[in-house]
Amino acid sequence: xxxxxxxxxxxxxxxxxxxxxxxxxxxxxxxxxxxxxxxxxxxxxxxxxxxxxxxxxxxxxxxxxxxxxxxxxxxxxxxxxxxxxxxxxxxxxxxxxxxxxxxxxxxxxxxxxxxxxxxxxxxxxxxxxxxxxxxxxxxxxxxxxxxxxxxxxxxxxxxxxxxxxxxxxxxxxxxxxxxxxxxxxxxxxxxxxxxxxxxxxxxxxxxxxxxxxxxxxxxxxxxxxxxxxxxxxxxxxxxxxxxxxxxxxxxxxxxxxxxxxxxxxxxxxxxxxxxxxxxxxxxxxxxxxxxxxxxxx
Amino acid sequence: xxxxxxxxxxxxxxxxxxxxxxxxxxxxxxxxxxxxxxxxxxxxxxxxxxxxxxxxxxxxxxxxxxxxxxx
Amino acid sequence: xxxxxxxxxxxxxxxxxxxxxxxxxxxxxxxxxxxxxxxxxxxxxxxxxxxxxxxxxxxxxxxxxxxxxxxxxxxxxxxxxxxxxxxxxxxxxxxxxxxxxxxxxxxxxxxxxxxxxxxxxxxxxxxxxxxxxxxxxxxxxxxxxxxxxxxxxxxxxxxxxxxxxxxxxxxxxxxxxxxxxxxxxxxxxxxxxxxxxxxxxxxxxxxxxxxxxxxxxxxxxxxxxxxxxxxxxxxxxxxxxxxxxxxxxxxxxxxxxxxxxxxxxxxxxxxxxxxxxxxxxxxxxxxxxxxxxxxxxxxxxxxxxxxxxxxxxxxxxxxxxxxxxxxxxxxxxxxxxxxxxxxxxxxxxxxxxxxxxxxxxxxxxxxxxxxxxxxxxxxxxxxxxxxxxxxxxxxxxxxxxxxxxxxxxxxxxxxxxxxxxxxxxxxxxxxxxxxxxxx
Numbered sequence: 001x002x003x004x005x006x007x008x009x010x011x012x013x014x015x016x017x018x019x020x021x022x023x024x025x026x027x028x029x030x031x032x033x034x035x036x037x038x039x040x041x042x043x044x045x046x047x048x049x050x051x052x053x054x055x056x057x058x059x060x061x062x063x064x065x066x067x068x069x070x071x072x073x074x075x076x077x078x079x080x081x082x083x084x085x086x087x088x089x090x091x092x093x094x095x096x097x098x099x100x101x102x103x104x105x106x107x108x109x110x111x112x113x114x115x116x117x118x119x120x121x122x123x124x125x126x127x128x129x130x131x132x133x134x135x136x137x138x139x140x141x142x143x144x145x146x147x148x149x150x151x152x153x154x155x156x157x158x159x160x161x162x163x164x165x166x167x168x169x170x171x172x173x174x175x176x177x178x179x180x181x182x183x184x185x186x187x188x189x190x191x192x193x194x195x196x197x198x199x200x201x202x203x204x205x206x207x208x209x210x211x212x213x214x215x216x217x218x219x220x221x222x223x224x225x226x227x228x229x230x231x232x233x234x235x236x237x238x239x240x241x242x243x244x245x246x247x248x249x250x251x252x253x254x255x256x257x258x259x260x261x262x263x264x265x266x267x268x269x270x271x272x273x274x275x276x277x278x279x280x281x282x283x284x285x286x287x288x289x290x291x292x293x294x295x296x297x
Numbered sequence: 298x299x300x301x302x303x304x305x306x307x308x309x310x311x312x313x314x315x316x317x318x319x320x321x322x323x324x325x326x327x328x329x330x331x332x333x334x335x336x337x338x339x340x341x342x343x344x345x346x347x348x349x350x351x352x353x354x355x356x357x358x359x360x361x362x363x364x365x366x367x368x
Numbered sequence: 369x370x371x372x373x374x375x376x377x378x379x380x381x382x383x384x385x386x387x388x389x390x391x392x393x394x395x396x397x398x399x400x401x402x403x404x405x406x407x408x409x410x411x412x413x414x415x416x417x418x419x420x421x422x423x424x425x426x427x428x429x430x431x432x433x434x435x436x437x438x439x440x441x442x443x444x445x446x447x448x449x450x451x452x453x454x455x456x457x458x459x460x461x462x463x464x465x466x467x468x469x470x471x472x473x474x475x476x477x478x479x480x481x482x483x484x485x486x487x488x489x490x491x492x493x494x495x496x497x498x499x500x501x502x503x504x505x506x507x508x509x510x511x512x513x514x515x516x517x518x519x520x521x522x523x524x525x526x527x528x529x530x531x532x533x534x535x536x537x538x539x540x541x542x543x544x545x546x547x548x549x550x551x552x553x554x555x556x557x558x559x560x561x562x563x564x565x566x567x568x569x570x571x572x573x574x575x576x577x578x579x580x581x582x583x584x585x586x587x588x589x590x591x592x593x594x595x596x597x598x599x600x601x602x603x604x605x606x607x608x609x610x611x612x613x614x615x616x617x618x619x620x621x622x623x624x625x626x627x628x629x630x631x632x633x634x635x636x637x638x639x640x641x642x643x644x645x646x647x648x649x650x651x652x653x654x655x656x657x658x659x660x661x662x663x664x665x666x667x668x669x670x671x672x673x674x675x676x677x678x679x680x681x682x683x684x685x686x687x688x689x690x691x692x693x694x695x696x697x698x699x700x701x702x703x704x705x706x707x708x709x710x711x712x713x714x715x716x717x718x719x720x721x722x723x724x725x726x727x728x729x730x731x732x733x734x735x736x737x738x739x740x741x742x743x744x745x746x747x748x749x750x751x752x753x754x755x756x757x758x759x760x761x762x763x764x765x766x767x768x769x770x771x772x773x774x775x776x777x778x779x780x781x782x783x784x785x786x787x788x789x790x791x792x793x794x795x796x797x798x799x800x801x802x803x804x805x806x807x
Contacts, residue, residue: 083390090386096373163391193692194759198325211538213324266387277373287376318540318590326593331663331687331695332656334588334598339412339429339802340752340766342447346427347416347798351772353705353741354671354679356582356602358652 005045009034012192016041020048021158023182027169030176030191040172044165044179051161054080055153057104064151072147074137082141084153084160091156091269092133098276100244102145104152105130109247112240116233124247131244159222159268162186166264186220186264201258201294212294220264224271225256225296241275252279254295261291408433408760412802419795422486423453432807439510440503449494449520454486458615458737459637460713460779460790461485462626467634471558471614473570476634484792487614494520508535512546524553531584540590548582556613563641564730567616568629578608595657602650610642617737618714619721619728624783627717630726638715638728640736648673661689676709677741693756699768701748708741710734713777713790739774739791746772761805770796 005018014037016027027044029037055064067075077085091099105127109119130149137144145151153160158181166179166186178187178197187197196215201223224241231238238249257274261267270291274281285293319327330336341358349355374382409432416425432444459466459479466485467478479485500514512531518524531546554560559572586600616637619627627636654667665685672678680703687697712735715721722729750768757763774791 087386087390090382094374094379094382160390167391190759195325195328198328200320211320213539215328262384263387263391265390266383269383269387273379284375284379288380290380317592318537319593320538323593324590326658326660327590327596329658329661331661332596332658337410338431338443338445339410340800342431342445343412343414343427343429343798343800344768346447346449347770347796348703351740351770351794351796352679352703352746353673353675353677353708354648354650354669354681356604356650358600358654358667358669 003045003049005041007034007038007041009037014041016044018045018048020045021052021161021181023158023184025179025181027165028178028180028197029169029173030189031173036173040169043172044169047165047168048161048181051157051164055084055157057152057154064153067143067145068150070145072145074142074144076141077143079141084156085138085143086140087156087265088151088153089133089138091272095273095276097133097245098243098250099155099272100131100133101151101153101155102133102136102149103131103242103244104150104154105148106242106244106247110231110240110242112229112231112238114230114232116231118231118233118238128247131247133244155272156265156268158182158184159220159264162222162264163220184220184222184264184268187216187218189217214260214292216260219260219262220267221258221260222264222267222271223256223258224268225254225275230255239275241272243276250276250278253277254281254297256296257281257285258294259285259291260293267291406434407807408435408804409807410802410804412800414798414800416796416798418453420484420792422794423451423455423796425449425451425453438504441501443498443500443502443514445496445498447494447496447518449492449496451492451494454488455614456739457485457487458612458640459485459618460737460785461788461792462618462784463786463788464626464784466626468616468637469567469570469631469634471556473558473572482788492520492522494518494523496525508539509533522554522556524555526551529582542586542588544584544586544588546582546584546586548580548584550580550582552578552580552608554578554609554613560609560611560613561639563611564638564732564735566629566728567637567639568631568634576609578606578610580604580606594659595655598652598654600650600652602648602652604648604650605645607645610644610646611640612642612736612738613639615640615736615738617712617735618785619723620714620716620780620783620785621723622717624716624780624785626784627723627728628726636726636728638721638730638735640738641734642710642736643675643734646673646675663687675741677706679703679705695754697752697754699748699750699752701746703746703748705744707743707776708736711736711738711741711743713737713742714785739772739794742774742791743776744772744774744791746770757805759806762803764800764802764804766800766802768798770794770798 003018005016008015014029014031014034018025025048027041029040053059054062056062057064059065063078063081088101109123109127135146162179162181162184163186169177170188176189176191179185190196196217199214199216199221200211201214202211225239229240239255241250243250253275257271259267259270261270274285277284281295412429414427427447427449429447434442457468461482461484463481465478465481467476468485469476477488496518498514498516500512502510502512505511510533514529516527527548527550529546529548531544533542533544535542554577555575559574560576562571565571583603584600586598588596588598590596616639619636619638621627629636648671650669650671652669657664667683669681683701685697685699687695689695712720715735717723720732722731748768748770750766752764752766754762754764772794777790779785779788779790
């Protein structure tokens with residue numbers, strides 16, 4: 001597990017930077033002990049890379065590959081994968097079935113490159129039999145996927161990694177810290193001077209890319225729905241969140257949702273649920289008193 | 298009169314300078330307590346009341362918290 | 369299979385539990401505001417003292433602010449004001465003894481020769497409360513509404529205000545506009561005197577009132593990472609009773625001597641009279657600059673009104689962050705004002721009044737000898753010390769010294785006022801002890 005890790009010391013804080021899960025990752029530590037920061041940043045990067053390798057679709061020989069190529073045979077998974085699977089089950093339930101980690105195969109039909117090339121209905125329909133958590137047998141720790149089906153933790157992997165790295169660092173230091181993987185972040189504060197972390201939330205809608213600044217003391221932030229991954233045909237925008245029942249993008253929902261919640265995993269979940277909820281996203285989020293939400297329609 | 302013109306010009310300059318300002322992540326210093334306009338409301342209120350009762354001018358900064366019979 | 373979507377509290381619980389199961393801990397969550405919920409309370413006690421046994425005041429204040437989240441803020445303030453002492457009644461010192469009838473009509477008081485006559489029937493307690501509510505009403509648009517009420521023995525005031533603030537340019541510019549309304553009811557001790565009538569005659573009526581409308585327009589602009597500028601224009605129009613019911617003007621005859629009145633042993637003084645309306649303009653500019661912790665705070669204010677008064681104020685403060693928890697803030701303020709058109713330190717026969725025996729006929733409709741309406745310069749210098757006890761709590765001490773020096777007022781060369789200091793300097797000091805905390 002290797003990669004580039006850079007360390008910096010600025011006024012009153014140390015930071016580490018590396019790339020993981022296709023994102024620029026940074027760790028901000030509210031202390032000035034450079035040697036300690038090096039140890040902490042390395043631990044953070046290693047954990048991030050470990051999770052990335054384990055659940056990457058692009059590697060052979062990892063846990064995910066074993067699951068997705070078992071050809072219908074049962075696979076015994078490790079404790080961490082089991083926890084992620086249990087988590088996915090809960091999300092599948094609370095979203096009324098719309099959150100489904102088996103829907104990854106649909107990417108064979110959809111290429112979200114901003115063009116107007118929608119797939120034809122037959123291509124999508126052909127893939128539908130391979131989508132659906134209801135076909136999967138999950139009895140901790142044994143997972144049985146029908147042949148041809150795949151699972152993919154892309155929807156929750158990054159937020160999980162943020163929280164894992166956060167907890168790891170929280171055990172290594174008492175200082176205030178912020179873990180930011182390309183906009184999905186988790187923070188602990190306040191900083192030594194009493195101030196909160198200033199987090200910028202991109203609002204790619206009105207007013208020339210306005211950015212809103214939020215003061216965060218403790219909590220997690222996650223954004224779902226990328227304004228860049230979409231298709232546009234005849235004035236209708238097809239976001240990249242697909243409804244596993246139809247194989248087509250969820251309509252009427254926000255283009256992106258940014259959520260502030262007690263941890264990054266919950267933030268990510270609310271963000272995903274908001275996009276899956278379609279036009280009801282507003283109502284869904286307004287009912288939640290413990291979070292803050294920014295939606296872009 | 299000259300002072301009024303100068304200040305009015307300043308005001309129009311400021312309004313027209315939409316390029317003046319900072320990015321949201323550059324607001325760290327401005328966010329500190331001592332830079333807030335209402336950081337010490339008690340001090341301002343007490344002084345305003347004293348000057349109101351001893352001088353002819355009052356206010357200018359914002360709305361006050363009430364009158365008194367002293368002017 | 370159509371699963372039912374989970375919502376509301378059930379959703380929150382399901383996700384919290386799922387998160388705990390996945391990650392293994394319950395996270396402490398502080399709302400996305402740097403302030404916690406609860407009240408931010410600022411309390412202070414002010415002690416004010418003027419030189420020469422004039423006014424003394426003690427003033428406790430409590431200010432409470434609560435952030436309800438989503439930029440909704442409630443502000444409550446209570447001020448108690450306890451005043452004792454004596455206030456100049458408008459008559460300058462003379463080289464003879466002067467006796468006056470007190471406001472209630474029965475008590476009389478005397479000023480020795482060479483001393484400034486002070487009306488000492490003056491113990492007053494005032495209570496004032498104010499409340500304000502702020503909330504966003506649209507994107508980048510905030511509304512502020514508030515009310516205030518104050519009561520003292522002879523005066524009552526009721527006010528309402530509302531203001532809108534709009535952020536533009538990525539919140540680098542804020543435009544604001546506000547409206548204030550105030551209604552005052554004046555019920556003087558002994559009644560409100562008929563304007564410019566003799567003190568000796570004690571012609572009074574019951575009570576009177578006054579109302580005021582204020583408009584305020586402002587721009588706040590972030591100049592850079594270190595500073596911001598605020599500009600305000602204010603217009604204030606008041607109508608009704610502006611006169612001070614307790615103040616009089618000395619009458620001098622053509623020899624600059626005091627004139628006898630209908631009351632034996634008392635000279636002739638007339639109750640003052642101010643116009644029924646007042647229109648004021650004000651222009652304010654404030655600039656704050658922060659280094660890393662130290663702050664410079666400079667402000668300028670010009671005002672001008674239709675009473676002929678123009679004022680200039682320059683206020684400067686420097687907050688020196690001596691340590692992480694302790695700051696020292698010296699302060700200086702220069703102030704100057706011109707006199708009101710109807711300001712007269714005393715009334716002269718021939719110019720301001722005509723005399724016929726004991727009768728005085730004013731030639732003016734408005735006149736006042738209140739030194740607050742005269743021309744003067746004032747200087748304040750002070751210092752504040754603050755010590756932080758925690759993230760939101762602080763204890764502080766502030767001391768200010770104020771001196772007001774009248775300009776342009778000279779005593780007549782002859783007569784009872786010759787050689788007197790017509791408007792003596794006013795000197796005052798105040799000390800404020802404050803304690804702020806989160807509750």
